[in-house]
Amino acid sequence: MYITITPQKLGGSYLQSASDFVAYLEKENKGKELEEQEHFFDQYGEGISPREVIRDIDGNTAKLKKKEPRFYSITVNPSRRELKHLQDHPRDLKTYTRKLMKEYAKSFHREIDGRKVNVNDIVYYAKIEHQRTYKGNDRAIRENAPYSAKIARLRNEIQQIEQGKLNGSVKRKREEIERLEATAPHRLNGRRITQGMAKEGSQAHIHIIVSRKDRSNRYSLSPGSKYKASEVKMNGKTVKRGFDRNRFFESSERLFDAQFRYKRNYVETYRARKTLVKHPPTYFANLMGLPANERSAAFKLLAKTGINIPLANIPTNKAQLAYKLFKQLKKGIDRGIRSGSIGI
Known part of the structure; x- marks a missing residue:
């Protein structure tokens, strides 16, 4: 599971309306x-129109300054392994989203009218x-990059030959x-995979x-x-503030695993990703400490993510984790997280 929470920006400025973002999310309906179209839904309703979404989000911005975000985008990206585990993607993901948003609300250290x-x-x-x-971070794009660069160069040379600016054989270059x-190395339906090409298989996300x-x-x-949780004096009153992202991300996993009876591997967990970022040696020590079947x-x-690891070459003693291997793995895992291959 890979979840992001981002304020919507255009360049260096926050969007003043949700209209452009809503229009972007309508692209698959064209x-x-x-x-056959996929419509918006909320906690209790379905079939909600884009116009209603824009009206409600744009109309709910009282006293916000121009330098403050009007709305946030949460993107929930189940992994291929998680999607394969689901039985009915649309219905199951809607149920999961509604449970997830309950946890989102609970993650605020905030009170409204004393509750x-x-x-x-x-x-x-x-x-x-x-x-x-x-996208550029995907393994297929990275490993196809040398081929893509050579093809682009050859096409440019063909154009120059046809314009009389370069000598050479167009036929040979096309061959x-x-x-x-x-x-x-990476092809889809007989074609070299390039940036912007639609991915194969189930790619459902929210x-x-x-x-x-x-x-x-x-x-x-x-x-x-x-802030995760703090208190501040405002107009003579003590006001709670903060949002606990750790709680929200960990809850997202527990909900998914409980709802779909999913057995999550260590490397798929938010806790593992956080450990990798904060203390990489501990991450790899934990990895090596897994039972043999889970480690495999x-x-x-x-x-x-693009890292082939020969198990025979991995030290079994936690203290023997090689620094070069550690750097190679961390680099590859970071790429995988960014491309959505693995994550929280």
């Missing part, structure tokens, strides 16, 4: 019949998308392009637009707060 924040205070709209495209296209303000439009609820499964998952 050209589809109404009954804790709950999901009914949150203004949000969610939408399931079914496609992802290849070389065909050879490179055929031998590129986009959530959540308002910065509570439903009453009186209280600010920022998941971007740098972990290495297979890591290999999907």
Whole structure:
């Protein structure tokens, strides 16, 4: 599971309206019949129109300054392994999203009228998308890059030959392009994989637009707060503030695992990712300390990020973890996290 929470920006400025973001999320509906389209939903309703989403998010911004985000985007990206485990993607993911947003509300160290924040205070709209495209961090793009560069160079040379700016054989260069296209390590439906190409298989993920303000439009609820939990004096009153991201991310895993009876490997956990970032030696010590079958499964998952790890070459003694191996693995895992191959 890979979850991100980001304030929506355009360049260095926060978006003043959700309209552009909503329009972006409508891209998969283009050209589809109404009954084939994927619509927005919230905690209790479905079939919500883009117009209603924009109206409610844009209308819930009282007293926010231009330098403050109006809304946040939460993206929930189940891994291929998690998606394969699901039985009914759209229905299951909607149920999961509604449970997740209850945990989102509980993660605020905030009170509204003397009570804790709950999901009914949150203004949000969610939408399931079914496609992802290849990006620069993906393994297939990285490993195809030398072939893509040579093909681009050859095409440029062909253009120069045809314009009389360069001498050479167009036929031979086209034959070389065909050879490179055929031998590129990553291909899909007979074509070399390039950036922007739609990924194969199930790629379901969830986009959530959540308002910065509570439903009453009186209280600010920022998941971007740098505080987990603190108190501050405002107008003579003690006000609680903060958002516990650790709690939210860990809850997201527990919910998924309980709802779908999913057995999560160590390398798939948020706690492991955090350990990797904060204290890499501990991460690899924990990895080596797993039972043999779980450790084998972990290495297979890591290999999907582009790292092939011969088990025979891995030290069994935790104290013997080689520094070079550690650097290689961390670099590869970081790439995998960024590309969504593994993560929280």
